[in-house]
Amino acid sequence: MRMVRGKTEMKRIENTTSRQVTFSKRRSGLLKKAFELSVLCDAEVALIIFSNKGRLYEFSSSSINKTLERYHRKAKELGIGKIAVQENLQKLKEEVVSMSKKIELLDVSKRQLLGGCLESCSIDELQQIEETLEQSLSNIRARKSQLFKEKMKQLKEEERILVDENAKLREKCEKQSPVLSITLQVAQREVSDVETELFIGRPPERRPS
Known part of the structure; x- marks a missing residue:
């Protein structure tokens, strides 16, 4: 069964023996990694280590x-x-x-x-702010007027298209069924001759017979 090593807390090891053992192991591993790095990557590596007692350990891939x-x-x-x-x-x-x-x-x-x-603000500064606002309002109104004109132009174009389509449909209807066309014309005249009266309020009460 493989034991899972816990994460080592990064602080000074207080026990002298454990600290010396850890230094020896980590130093050897570090020197080995420096050598591997220099060989595998063709890198110029120099490593200098001083122990807590002042002993020197070094590695260099060249000099x-x-x-x-x-x-x-x-x-x-x-x-x-x-x-x-x-x-x-x-x-x-x-x-x-x-x-x-x-x-x-x-x-x-x-x-x-x-x-x-x-x-x-001084009077001059207030005057300048007022002129800026008036210019902004003028620009806003000009843009608003332009949008209204563009919308009216669009609506007129849509109206023209609908009138043309209505005329084409009426012409097609007259060619296919002259009798139906005459009937529709008569019905339109009768509808236009009907008088309507708009009444707002409560309806009149009916007297008992």
Whole structure:
């Protein structure tokens, strides 16, 4: 039966013997993984370990000194890169501050157009807000009028199509059944001659006979 190992809590092992055994096992495994990484991936790997007693353990796929020199050169290059990154971050921070101020001004302007935040406005500022509102209303009315015209044009076109379809249907009906067409015409005249009277209210009461 295979025992399931529990998760090791990441804190200092207080027992000296257990701590030394764990160090020995983990150190060997770490050195083995460094070697495998260098062989499998053709990577330049350097590993330095100091025990709590100051004993040195190291591994290098080539030369530990050459790897350290290469590391220092790369660190200097990265240092220059870090300065550029910091400069870009500073520019981004300044842009964020600028955008935040613009958003705040736009928010205040929006509230003023809705009738709020007017207590601190001068007469000139109020005049400017009034002119802006009047221009906005003019644009709204112009757009509304345009939509009405477009809707009326659409309705007239639909009416024209219905009239044409009605005329075609009547012509077709006359060709297929002249008698039916005459009957329909007579019925339409009779309906138009009927007088109707609209009465609103309670119906008159009938007297008992």
